[in-house]
Amino acid sequence: MSLTKSIANNAKLLTKTESEILSKLLKQKNKIKVVDFTVSSLASLLHVSSTTLFRMSRKLGYTSFTSFKEDYFRNSDIKSYTTKSSDNYINMVTKTAVMVNESFTVSMLQHLVSANRIIIYGMGINFYIAQIFxxxxxxxxxxxxxxxxxxxxxxxxxxxxxxxxxxxxxxRSGQPPELIEALVEVNQHHVYILLCTESTNSPLKTLATDIIYTDTSFDSDQDIDTRINMHIALDVMSKQIVDYMSIIK
Incomplete structure (x- = not known):
């Protein structure tokens, strides 16, 4: 499995610290030499422990740090393992995982876990993601x-x-009038609202109780955004809920 696929499949498993390490490694890929890509050197460079680096590589699906290193430098002398768009994609996935982990609070989890009923509103592609969740x-x-x-x-x-x-x-945008109308009504009942969005300035922001932000995505006629950021946000949310429920039992 390539590093790209490993990250796409397993980034949601990383902790905040591990996600930040991976993000730094991806950004410095063209600067780090093979000879310097050792556990001890990276631990010193990134100011983390060797154990953290080993744990990160295992969570990404590698049986050893050496396997992670081989994928990291695979074909680097001939052609980078990713194109510019692929780099952007991986960075977006990693950044979203970090942002979502940073956004979560105990209060959010308490509201969700204690609710007798959870209502999810989502339009377009987000509706299908909501059904999965x-x-x-x-x-x-x-x-x-x-x-x-x-x-x-x-x-x-x-x-x-x-x-x-x-x-x-x-x-994604935080602007659909149908959602705004519904949340205005929800607010009148003083019900808890958790908004998942990539927009930091939208009408829905003012109506939500709490907000989980994702990285920014882009659409084109040839490459329609499939809301991967929303997938990651809800996957992380699921994991957070499971972990929280195991603690309070």
Whole structure:
């Protein structure tokens, strides 16, 4: 498996520190020489322990640090293992994992885990991601409903109760008028709202209780954004919920 695929498949497993180490290594790929890519040298360069480097490589799916090193430098003398777009993709994935981990608080987890019902609003591609997350949460024993139709979002928002329900909103831009209308109603019921978005300045931001930010993605006619950032955010959220539930039991 290439380093690119290893990161794409396993970045969500990394801790904040491990994600930051990986991000630094990717950014300095053209500067670090093979002879200097040793555990002791990198530990000194990045100011981390050797154990942390070994643990990071294992979480990425490598049986040894040497295997990680081989993939890191694979074909580097002929052609970089990634093109510019691939580099951007990996950096986006890594940055999102770091941002999501940094965003989470115990308060967020308490609101989600204690809710009798979790409502998820997501439109377009985000609706399909919400359905995947719905299945994961149901397997954990949560009562979860997902809506993408503007009419049903408005109707569901009128039935919410403070302390009983929590709302998760998935929106890349944070601007859809249908979501804004629904959240205005949710706010009137004083219900907890967790917004997942990449926009730092949007109408939904002012309506949310808490916000999880992801890195910025880009769309084109030839390469439509598949909301990989949202996938990562919800995967990390699932892991955080599982870990939190294991602690409070």
């Amino acid at each position: 719905q299945i994961k949460l149901r397997l954990l024993g949560f009562n979860v409903e997902v809506y993408d139709d503007s009419r049903f979002m408005r109707l569901s928002s009128k039935t919410l109760k403070q302390g009983d329900d929590s709302v998760i909103v998935l929106s």
